[in-house]
Each structure stands twice: as structure tokens, then as C-alpha cells.
Amino acid sequence: MIALPLALLLLQQVPPADAEGAIDWDKEFGVEEQVRDPVTGELPVDPYEQSNANAGARPFSGTEMAATFGGQDGIRAIAERTVDLSHEDPRIAAIFAARDMVRLKRTLFEQFCYILNAGCDYTGRDMAKAHESMGATTRDLNALVENLQQAMREQGVPFAAQNRFLSKLAPMSRDITAK
Amino acid sequence: MRRLFALFAPTLALALVAAPAAAEDAPPVESDDPLFEGGKLLLTNGVTGIEGSSGGGVATWATIGGLETDSGVGLTGHVTLIELPDFGWQSHGVAVGIANRVELSYARQNFDTRDVGAALGLGQGYTFNQDVFGAKVRLVGDLVYGDPLLPQVSVGIQHKRSRDAAVVQAVGADSAAGTDLFVSASKLFLSHSVLASATVRYTSANEGGLLGFGNAADDGRSLQFEGSLAYQLSRRAVVGAEVRTKPDNLGLGEDDWIDLFAAYALTDNVTLTAAYVDLGSIATFEKQRGGFLSAQLAF
Numbered sequence: 001m002i003a004l005p006l007a008l009l010l011l012q013q014v015p016p017a018d019a020e021g022a023i024d025w026d027k028e029f030g031v032e033e034q035v036r037d038p039v040t041g042e043l044p045v046d047p048y049e050q051s052n053a054n055a056g057a058r059p060f061s062g063t064e065m066a067a068t069f070g071g072q073d074g075i076r077a078i079a080e081r082t083v084d085l086s087h088e089d090p091r092i093a094a095i096f097a098a099r100d101m102v103r104l105k106r107t108l109f110e111q112f113c114y115i116l117n118a119g120c121d122y123t124g125r126d127m128a129k130a131h132e133s134m135g136a137t138t139r140d141l142n143a144l145v146e147n148l149q150q151a152m153r154e155q156g157v158p159f160a161a162q163n164r165f166l167s168k169l170a171p172m173s174r175d176i177t178a179k
Numbered sequence: 180m181r182r183l184f185a186l187f188a189p190t191l192a193l194a195l196v197a198a199p200a201a202a203e204d205a206p207p208v209e210s211d212d213p214l215f216e217g218g219k220l221l222l223t224n225g226v227t228g229i230e231g232s233s234g235g236g237v238a239t240w241a242t243i244g245g246l247e248t249d250s251g252v253g254l255t256g257h258v259t260l261i262e263l264p265d266f267g268w269q270s271h272g273v274a275v276g277i278a279n280r281v282e283l284s285y286a287r288q289n290f291d292t293r294d295v296g297a298a299l300g301l302g303q304g305y306t307f308n309q310d311v312f313g314a315k316v317r318l319v320g321d322l323v324y325g326d327p328l329l330p331q332v333s334v335g336i337q338h339k340r341s342r343d344a345a346v347v348q349a350v351g352a353d354s355a356a357g358t359d360l361f362v363s364a365s366k367l368f369l370s371h372s373v374l375a376s377a378t379v380r381y382t383s384a385n386e387g388g389l390l391g392f393g394n395a396a397d398d399g400r401s402l403q404f405e406g407s408l409a410y411q412l413s414r415r416a417v418v419g420a421e422v423r424t425k426p427d428n429l430g431l432g433e434d435d436w437i438d439l440f441a442a443y444a445l446t447d448n449v450t451l452t453a454a455y456v457d458l459g460s461i462a463t464f465e466k467q468r469g470g471f472l473s474a475q476l477a478f
Contacts, residue, residue, distance in 0.1 A: 138279070138324070139218030139248040146220070149414060159413050160372050167369035173324035 042103040048125050055114045055122040056175065057168040066118035068161045069152075075118055079109035081151035082144070091143040095134060115168050127175035135178045145169075215254060215478040217246035221414050221444045223322055223367070224276070226452045227257035227475050230311045230337055230387070231272035231286025234363075236452050236473060237438045238405035238421040240376045241333035241363040243317055244284065245276025246447070246477050252277055257286075259473040261456060265464045267291040272311070282335075284313040290389050295464055301346065307389045308342040315363075322374075323367050330366035330375075337361070339388035350462075351429045352391025353398055357383050367411070374417070378405040385429050386461060392428075399428035415444040434459020438471060450475045 026033065034043045060066075069075050083105050087096045096104075107124030114122040124130060145166065152162045225233035225242035233244035233255070245253015253276035261268035272286030288309045296305030315335035322331040337359040341347050344355035365376035383392040383399040393399035403426065409419025418441045427433040440454035454471035461467045 137218075137249050139216070139251070141324070142218055142220050142248065159411070163369045163372045163411065167327065170324050170369055171327055173321070 036102075040102070040106075042106070043100045045103070045125075048129065050123050052114055052122050054124060054126040055111045056127040056172045057115050059115050059117040060164075060168075061117065063117065065116045065161065065164065069112075069116050069118070069157055069165070070155060072113055072118050072120070074155050074157075075113050075116060076109045078148070078151045078155050078157075079112050080105045081154065082148045083108060085147035085150060086144055089143055089147060092140050095136060095140060112165075116165065127172045131176045136176055138173070138177055141173060141177055214252055215247070216251045217253070217447065217478065218248040218251065219246045219253075219279070220323060221447065222411070222417055222442065222450065224253070224255070224477055226442050226450055226473060227255055227259070227272065227274065227284075227286075229259055229261075229268075229270045229286070229288065230313060230339075231257075231270075231274055231284035232313045232315055232335060232337065233274065233282060234378075234405075235376065235407040235409065235419060235421050236440050236442075236454055236471060237436055237456065238376065238407045238423050239335070239361060239363055239378045239380070240407065241315075241317065241320075241331040241365040241378075242322060243276045243279050243282045243315065243333070244274040244477070245279075245282070247276050248279050250278055253279075253478060255475055255477040257473060257475045259471065261458075261469065261471045263456075263458065263461075263467040263469040265295050265467065266293060266461060274313075280317050282313070282315040284311075284315075286311045286313070288387075288389065292462075295462065299462070305346075307346070309388050310340045310342065311337055311388070312340075313337045320364075320366075322365055323369070327366075327368070327370070330364040332362070332364045335361050335363065339384060339392075341388060341391050344391075347385075347389075347391030350390055350431075351394050352385055353383070353393030353395060355391050357388060357392030359384060359388075361405075363405075365407075372411040374407070374409040374411065374419070376405075376407040379403070380405060383426070383428065385426070385431075386433060387425075390429060390431075390462070394428040394430075399426055401426045409440075417442050431463055432460045432465075434461075440471070448477055450477065 036043055083101060086092055110120050110122045113120030224244055224246055225240045226236055228234040228236055228239055232239050233242045234240040244255045247253035255274045257272060259270040269289045270286055274282055274284035276282050290307040292305045297303040315333050317333045320329045320331040339357055341355040347355050359380055359382040361378050361380040363378040367374045380403045382403055385391055403424045405423045407419055407421045409417050411417045421438045423436040425433055425435055436458050438454045438456040440452055442450055442452040444450050452473040456469060456471045458467040
């Protein structure tokens, strides 16, 4: 009975389309539209100094670890799988929802590849900057580690080598988790 | 029984009717319990030791029991059976972990003397009982994260109360109750998949307190050592060895303890530990070597 008048009332509340177009709210509030790079597909970031030191760990020496992880192809698969698992993980999905997944997959791959001495340079930001104001807890970090462990396991990396790699990442917790 | 059912039936019916309606109105259920949300990496809560505190089974670690991390509350319960040639030792208890910072624990130990009880004139199957109330606080460091050379360091206290005052004083103990103090440092060295732990305990306990504390001459306090070395085979499996030194206040030839253990995380919440233990001479009955089996439920 009351559905029709209510619908009419609601329709009246909607402003005409041309009226909305008259005011550019993005401009009013100084919002700049983020456009993905046509080549890389990544969103732009503020400039920063690029350095392998940003990777947060010294690389392994020799080629053994890189080979154990299946070279750059294996490492890329592990990095991307870790990001995908975390993006779908209800424990930490909220943290990843606001991230540029394209850029994250690339920089995580570069970081893993650099640390595993598989012939990459790391071009991302340092760990403190990259995790600034993220508010990550140890519980979040543990969830990420479990996803990385799953990705490494799926790629056939032996457990001892998984732990050797984690030994390079574990000290970064100080920069990753919120104090 | 019928009256009881009559009392509950209307409530049950009401609950059944109310449930679907409530489900529609209620906000979506959070995936994790806000109180026991868990979050520790598998096995990094240790397994509950015979005294109720988390560790490797026989040795105490700096770990905090329960699966909680920085802000949550965790809970563990354990049952342990130690089968020896002449004795049967059973322990059960609970522990609460708060924010991976504080662990509060209680354990009850029951030590069945079987035939030895008769031989010693205590009576066949005489059982020594002991309550252990524990508290542990993590001071600094993290078992897994942070500086790879900075271990997780905790201090703890265990107040033990033998429930056999007359017997333990008859065998020469100064007191039936005592308090142990300890400092513990533990670290998982990921680069080698090795967990190492060392604990120094200031204690006067005879056979862990089952035979009381100190002796007639003095309170018998001394510094004792507990060490564990473990290798992580997988996320779920770890094997290791432990040693625990003990005083010999009663002059009964009390020995140090050693064990070889294997722990397996059956699920995120259930850990089973099996060990071979060598507890040496107990109440002059030598070569007490046997099996150790423990189940831990953790949230």
C-alpha cells in the first residue's frame, strides 16, 4: 500500500543528472584521479629514493637458494600467490584491499628475488615506509607468513629452505608491525 | 528426569522458534571469536610441561601458552602421562595467556608409587599429589621475530604445594610447600630450523616438589639448569632433546632428567607430544626410563 508513495518520494530525492554534472566534486575537494600506468598497470606513487638497501635484508650468497626456489619464475609464482592468498584471507583482506595489487606483486617479487640472490634489483620503498600507518599486528604478520609458507609449499620449496628464507624476513617485523 | 525435561522443553522450543528470526536480524557473524582469536604460528606456544607452564614437556621455555598474540587472550589445557618401570606419573592442568605477555597456570601432579609404595611401607599404590601454581612474564624479545640474536626472555614463579606433608617430612624434607623462581630464554633460529632454550631455576624442590622442599639441615635452595634443543621438521612437527638438572637434598641419589621428544600439531588447536624420558633414580629405585605422552588443547 505505502510502497508506491514511498518510491515516488525517494525518486524526488535523486537530483537530476545534469545538476550533478555541474559541480566537479573531485575538483572541489582537490581529489586527483589516479590513473594506472598504461604499460605497467600500476598506480602512481610519491617519489622516493630507490635502493637495494630498501629490501631490508642482505641477499644470500651463491646461487643455491635461488635454485631451490625455482629461479625467477618460481619466485614470481610464490610472490604472486602470497599476495593473492592474503587478498582473499579474511584475517588480513582489509589491509590488502586498499593496496595496489599490481605494484605489490611486482615489488614483493623484486624483494624476494633480490634477497634470494636470483638476479634482481629491488625498486620498492623501505619496509618502514611501505607499511606506514597500516596498523599491522603480529597476528596479521603471522597470517601473511602462513600464506607465504603455503605458497612456498605449493612451489615445492623444502621446509628447511623456507625457514632459511624466513630468517631474512623475520627481523623486518620491527618495521612492519605498528608500535 | 521427566520433570527436568518438562522444565527445559518450553525453553528449547522458544529457542528454536526464536533462532531463525534472530539470525535474520543479527549483523553478520564475525569470522573470529573476539576473546580467543588465536593467531600464533603453529607450535610457537610450546607444549605444556609437567608443571603446567609452556615449554618442551620437561624443560620450561620463555614461551607464553595459548594461541593469542599482542592483544588477545589464550587458553590451554593439558593431560600428561609418564609411564616408568616402577611408577606412574600423571599431570593435568590449565593455563591462560594474556597478550603473549603473561601466562598464569595451574597443574595437578599425581605420582603413583604402585608396588614401591608397599615396599616403602606407604601402602600399595600410595600416590603423591602436588599442586603447582605458576606465573610467567615475557620481559623482552620474540621467539620468532625481531633481532635474530635476541631471544624471548621471560621470568617466572611456581608455587608448589605437596599434599603429602606428613610423608615428605618423614623422608627428610624441610617443608611440604616451596616456590621456584626461574629465568628463561628461548629462540627459534629460523636459518637452521632450530629452537634453543635455556632456563635457570632457583629451587629447593625434591623430585620437582613431589618429595617436598629442602632437607632437615637447610632449605636446600640452589640454581638448576633446564635446556632444550629442537629441530623443526615441518610447520607441524618438531623433534628435540632436553636436560634438566636437579638438587639431591634428601641424599637419595636424585638424578638429573633427560628426554627425547617429538611434538606434532594435529590441528591448529591440538598438539600431541611423545617422548622417551630418563628420570634416573627416584626414591632409590634406579633406571626410571620410560614413555611420556601428552595432549594439549589450545585456543
